Amino acid sequence: MSARERLPLPFGIAIDRSRPLGYSFDGRSGSGYAGDTLASALAGDGVWLLSRSFKYHRPRGLFSLAGHDANTMVQVEDEPNVLADRLVLREGLTATPLNGTGTLTRDRARILERLHRFMPVGFYYHAFFRPAGTWPRWEKLIRAMGGLGTVNTGQKHGYYDKAYAFCDVCVIGAGPAGLSAALEAAAAGAEVIIIDDQALPGGALSFAREEVDGDADALRRSLLSQIEAQPSITLWSGAICQGWFTDHWLPVTRGDRLYKVRAAAVVIATGTIGQQVVFRNNDLPGIMLGSAAQRLMRLYGVRPGTRAVILAADEAGYGVALDLIDAGVEVAALLDLRTEVPASPLAAAVRERGVPVRPRMAVAEAVEGRNHLSAVRIAPVVGEGTLGTAGETIACDLLCLSAGGVPNAALVCHAGGSVRHDAVSGRFVVASTPPDLFVAGSVAGTESFAAAMAGGRRAGWQAARAAGFSNPHEPQVEPAMVAPAGPMPWPIFPHPKGKDFVDYDEDLTVSHVRDAVAAGFDSVELLKRYSTAGMGPSQGRITNPVLYRLLAQATGQSVEAVGSVTVRPPIGQEKIGHLAGRGFDPVRLSPIHHRHQELGATMMVAGTWLRPAVYGEGGQEASIRDEVRAVRNGVGLIDVSTLGKIEVRGPDAAAFLERIYTFAFAAQPVGRVRYALMTDEVGNVMDDGVAARLHAHHFYVTATTGGADGVYRFMQWCNAQWRLAVDIANVTAAYAAVNIAGPRARAVLARLEGDLDLAPEAFPYMAVREGMLAGMPVRALRVGFVGELGYELHVPSSCGEAIWDRLLAAGQSEGIRPFGVEAQRILRLEKGHVIIGQDTDGLSTPGEAGLGWALSKKKPFFVGKAALELRQRRAMNRVLVGFVQTSTGPQPLENHLIFAGSEVAGRVTSVAFSPSLERVIGLAYVPPALAETGTALTIKGTGGRLIAAEVSKTPFYDPENRRQEM
């Protein structure tokens, strides 16, 4: 690539010529300047061929230079599908073109273009699957040909994040209208955020020319200096508002961050998208919007060609001509689609400078040179979309299209507004806007900077008022300022030989669209889907207006009657990284967590918590068994801080528990603990725990680790209806809790200083005591989940590590051993204790789960009582029983099925090898007919192997419960 001299100032306002930057594209080095985009730097180096089209591999170059088309998509290192005209150049940037086969300049796959007859519209719906078995071969080819760019599946997750932003008025677009709106809203006292998708704010002021000798850039700088001086305005350039959501919730991508902007009112000042003109070979590099040529010159100081033709249908085309002349480009002709050349100063100036201005003329065909425009054949316009005989050929390397714009109103549509075609003016216009959303500038139909600014001021004033700020000086807009100019000519000139492209992304031509309509896809949404028009990366921004017009023409309707496709977020260039952002995954840790880590525990997830599954090195199975044996034979210590803990206090505390749990609590003595089983309104088991009565008006209730939050919510929900004089507080995190269990537990506790009387008669099984232990306030509950003498000690969570440390130290001589959740599961299984959620499911009743003893029959009410009484009238169809494995070989696993003959009869809920009993034990649901002790069960194990088992009484271990009551 060879760097060409950039145009002198005032061209090139966006670049810093003192800061050259090197880059490479397609393996070749180039240089640009700070402020360049990759596309402008390439243009500055004389590179106009940027990519190959998706289907025919035709050469493509820059078209809008504003990110509206996908011709500039490149791969930047590991990131595919980056728009080169939005990609700010940086030193060392390495980009490669997309979709090429061979080299970019000599693409072998362009031969596909010659096969276009075999690829009619929607051909892929009818091809590739006959004869049977042919698809796999096609698939390989299609996969090789399809897609855009390469995804690096080994790519590490980048640092993307999200942030909220707040303002009273959000202005989208920093052109003359947007900047004026922001200033007016700020003057009323509103806080304003301006969001602009271009690196250099100013919109059309930065590149367009509406006067012969005007200085739009001076106006731009003036507005920006006013913005800068206004502290209540924040301007984000290079930011894309990706959509509009209810209550003015605006997702905005800026760099690697997704902002969630909350505004009270919104001004849309997003301008227009330059209209495409359809003729043969209208996709060649060198054919671009007039605004794109102006951006190249004004922003980047790049001359867009050497000899130009301008195809105009509006006043802006004449400004383009003057800019090109000023930049030293020879303007060979200005073709005006309109019948008459306007008597405007710009048109007069163009003529004065010797440019042949030719009204009612159009381009019939562009001629391809070496992957670039080399000439145009022109023809007179003789009717709507009809040309006379093509005649003169004009050599040129640049064709600028200036056929008006379509409102860039996607955000308006997201918000519930609409765009329609106006038959009188031949333009698309914003037809309606929702409340508190205002449009200004060219998106609203204005055609001059002055009108845009006037409209902007009014929209800003309205938005500020909608946001609650008043300014008595209401800006007025003269009606004449928003009146559109004369009718816009029809911009589609089909060619008998085709290649008259409607959609660049999908290589769709006029005949494709017409064929689809003829095939019956004659509504706009169907046409879009069948033809895929507007479904490529540029999402119809360039295509849709042409599509609507062609559909109207083909169906004999007005363009307005055809309607428009649904416009959805995102606007564009939103990455998966933006959506994923920085994940927040809260993890709750016990106050003793670090001690578990220091002891080498393997942690497991338990709801939102991490819990120690098993401690120590070596085989996990062996460690688990050693932990079980330590508890059975000596003493063990487990962290149970994750248990739910709820305070129920007040004069009606006992009455509340009577209602919320199935057991009886009214007569529970202070200082005693009772099992607490909770059922839902239809009698299904919800949760369990224990309720310790600390005072006549105070119960301390535990819940399962996973169920705690749900239990607390359910309690609050119930009491919101019952209105009992009781307060419910979830204090789960306030208390660390440990269970010291085993025959030596009392001996260990006795070594700690404190005021708890540990004698069995003073502190019996199922009692609760409060006092001091090792200098810590403690609630001690004698409970027996693992079936041994045990004390559940609840201390303030800030004392969690300390109670753990003191107990381990005190128990050293007794061989105390920490045990984890896995050992606890075996210990409780040996006792036949159920785990809610494991041995019960969403439909288990207390009776089925063997918890019928926990239902009070005397109480008039508890949640689920009425339903349970109804359900108990029917025979149970399953019951939870204990079983022992009687066959040798592999043991069954949880959820293995139990068979009665060939019928599924039940399932295993818990199963483990019991170190205490030296055999495999478990719990399972079986039909009542199979529940008798000694009944043989057949379990289908892994791989279909049948396992023999036998129903057994529970508890398996210490059936008289003597050990826990020591």
Added chain:
Amino acid sequence: MSGAEGARAANGNPRRSFFQRQLEELGARFSILEDGPLATDFGTATAEREQARQLGLCDLSSLPRIGFKGANTAAWLAGRGVALPAQPHRLARIEDGLLACRLSPGEALLLSQPWGASRLIKDVERAWSIESAGLCFPVPRRDSHAWLALVGARVPAMLTKICGIDFRPHKFADLTLAQTQVARTSAIVARADVEGTGCWHLLFDSASAAYMWQVLIDAMSEFDGRPVGCAALAPPGSAL
């Protein structure tokens, strides 16, 4: 045994901060209070005071605090000399720097001043009994909630990364609080400026302390935020 652990052992105080390990790793120097070790500074007190003007993260988890719930809460506290603000989501500075937060009509949260224990909190705690307080019940906020102070001019900008509330000073006034979600964790955010510097107290589930610390360190890095000791928040010359 680290210096901090030695100090704890010497004082026989079994309580630890929820951020004990993070603070020790950063070389915190502790002052041992009744409710646990309080990180006063990291050996750079002067720099920390300057840091706190921009963006500082200060662990106050070992300072006394308590909540009360129930219909009689406001009346009972008023009888103990703690006048709650008339409206929920407000807080008031009262005797010895105590911050009295009204979370709802029937729920209060009392916080010590950020550089030392409040005597009044202990007095109120001792005065409560289930027999005398009626429908007013204490909530163990000292242990249920970790307490961090976010201090400095850049706090509102940092908080936009983790919370959907506009905490800018002119939108979220001094002595205002919000009960909201911060980084998907339920939290109370109460603003009570210190020495003319914006200060937002963040209280949240103590079991989520390690998670939240990591979230905040990450969110602050963009704004050059760092942990500071509570001395950075104290008025010059105040005893810690």
